[in-house]
Amino acid sequence: MSFTQLQLAAPILRAIAQCGYTEPTPIQKQSIPEILAGRDLLGSAQTGTGKTAAFMLPVLHRLAVLKKGPKGAPRVLVMTPTRELAAQVIGATRDYGRFLRLRSAVILGGSAYGPQFRDLGRPIDLVVGTPGRLIDHLERGSLDLSRLEVLILDEADRMLDMGFKEDVEKVVAAAPAGRQTLLFTATLDRTMENLARRLLNDPVRVDIAGRKPTLDQIAQRLHVADNVAHKKRLLQHCVEADELRQAIIFSATKRDADALARELAAQGHRAAALHGDMSQGMRNRTVRDLRQGRVRLLVATDVAARGIDVPGISHVINFDLPMAAEDYIHRIGRTGRAGASGTAISFASNGADVQRLERIERLLGECLPQVEIPGLEPTRPLRRARPAGKRPGRSGGKGYGGFKRGKGKPGTQRRREPVVEYRSCKGGTARQG
Template identity: 35%
Template sequence: MYHMRRKREGYVVVFNPTLPFQSKIPNQTLIQHFNLSLSPSQRCYCWIHFAIMAGIAPEGSQFDALKFDSKMNELLAADGQDFFTSYDEVHESFDAMGLQENLLRGIYAYGFEKPSAIQQRGIVPFTKGLDVIQQAQSGTGKTATFCSGVLQQLDYSLVECQALVLAPTRELAQQIEKVMRALGDYLGVKVHACVGGTSVREDQRILSSGVHVVVGTPGRVFDMLRRNSLRADHIKMFVLDEADEMLSRGFKDQIYDIFQLLPPKIQVGVFSATMPPEALEITRKFMNKPVRILVKRDELTLEGIKQFHVNVEKEEWKLETLCDLYETLAITQSVIFVNTRRKVDWLTDKMRSRDHTVSATHGDMDQNTRDIIMREFRSGSSRVLITTDLLARGIDVQQVSLVINYDLPTQPENYLHRIGRSGRFGRKGVAINFVTKEDDRMLLDIQKFYNVVIEELPANVADLL
């Protein structure tokens, strides 16, 4: 199925489906290079056979992704003690973190009073210049953690890019820019978001005038570096936010290309709500003895968010169920998730035809339209938003207290990111899942994945909001 060829730079995995399987379980070097050497379809083929040979799944049986994920984490972490370091300090107040006074003013002005669990453990090691891997669920202040670390270390007398933050989507990049700007308001920080769908010339103009921090999507950032519009000479901090999403979107090569253009001695931070083996692998290539702050899968469920399901039997009955719930939706700000862009348009038309006021956003819309819709939703002038997983990561609309999964997510991991739109920073929230007979297995998988019980929706749902 594959074989290893020894080269000066290390082992190279060569895919060949006609070759016999050469060893029972690949050794550590092979595992580390495996994900980086094959296309997704090749990798899938190989992994299934690896699972069989490794005893994770008997031959002829259905591949168990969760068992495999666990096995890969175990194998990748085999020499983790030699690679990762631990950091046990906990700081229960922002004042105890040794932060600049003007940064503290920005933190308190933004509305933070007490640091969240990830902030208590994660801000200080980043301010000390350590490489950091941090995993925490949505809504826990992960963005503010790395923003605080970056802002603490900037030399504000030098108006050059000193920190580069990559995010998988334009919306998330712009949200990070907003948080960075707000927390650094009293420091005079200059931040710019380099994202696709905006003017290249305007990016070049702003970058040439000088900024301290650039936040952006991999494609546009690489373009600015390649054109030398973004100069990397003074960059000393490199942050990957939602690393798992960037890898799943196929940004790995662009991330590698960007990293190669950065100075050799650079602090790296990797932040994500989930940390699959491929994301852990990328840390081994970029980082130097990083501090590792991970949470277990059974700790990922969002406390304070009540989760329910509605049995709708058939797909056709979902619309009527949603319309029945509309009065409840309009009480608060709500997000409705579906799985395709086409379905966003279909559901929006159906709801409007019944005189229900809704707004919608998805990736096929132009950037300006999406910005306007999100601005209206954040301001509260629109209260019900229909969208895809585009919005499911990192978009902080703090007034949202209800999420409806009109379609269950196709992957259990995305459930966390979706329902994390409600109950931000300890506020109470409700998640309602529409479940057809075909969805029973996915609902079961989600409950097993997060070790939760999702109960049937009670009649008094409005009282829960």
């Protein structure tokens, strides 16, 4: 199937062609005809599958037919959990709607009110925003949802995780009952199904993700560390790998993200931090530097990195494991985008990491293959409470043979070393090969 067979407006097809796309992805093939037909939709898709275009293309098709309306009253509203994801949606709007006469605005918390009041002070077609600031404008009367035709909740699971349930319900209550509602989520659990039943009217369900939550093209590995200092030595080794083009390194706290970025920069790496305490302008510049290659290593917190879509991200490194297993899926989805291959590396130590790791492996239904790097082996194994899933076989394919050892005297040539891979399930580790 080609995009022309989806019967989108000619200006949109022209923009798609200029972007270099010829065939829709599976979620686009299934979603676009249903959205064009006016159906409510519940979409579950892994990150990097073309989800944003799956709803933006048919929405832009609708907006290609101009309708004049009152100021501050959009025809389409897209709600996202984070500013970065909102920026991604606006970017898609500009790419695919470049040949349309489209009036859009982005309404984000942490940004100045002046430009937002200006944009909402005139007729507008599309608004993309985060829940808190949208509610603020609703209460001020600067945002009017009385003529809303389409409401889109992007990454609705994350919005609930971040405590935006009440804000979502307020927006829904302010929108017309006859609107079309599209709900997209990376994970589809009972909570999301209950939300869908309340918000959607006879929806069509598109489930591209299936029940296995990770992407097959992402090679996942686990390194066991004795302590934080050991993690830092492992990280130094990993970021020196020739095959690592760009990486997002996840840290548990904003303070740790800043400190780790400074340490990496002091080692000579092009590193920067990204977290919620940074101003919106600084965050935008950091993401732009990442896209343009000026930043090779981005140390980020979960919320800040949500929605980042940079094709050059070859690796995701979990310096700290996430508290919620679902966040692991969202993290590693920053690599392996749009069918490309990627690598996800996780560090774990005894203590709280063990429970977090076991929750992740239960969600995956399998263990993360444990890899040891010669010279950086842990002195003690992880003390697991129970088996986490099926025992992995030989990983094959991408190994860590290309990594350079972080040892040797300064100025000496570093050797490429093979690695020894182990099983990571119960009963300690068993040597493979």
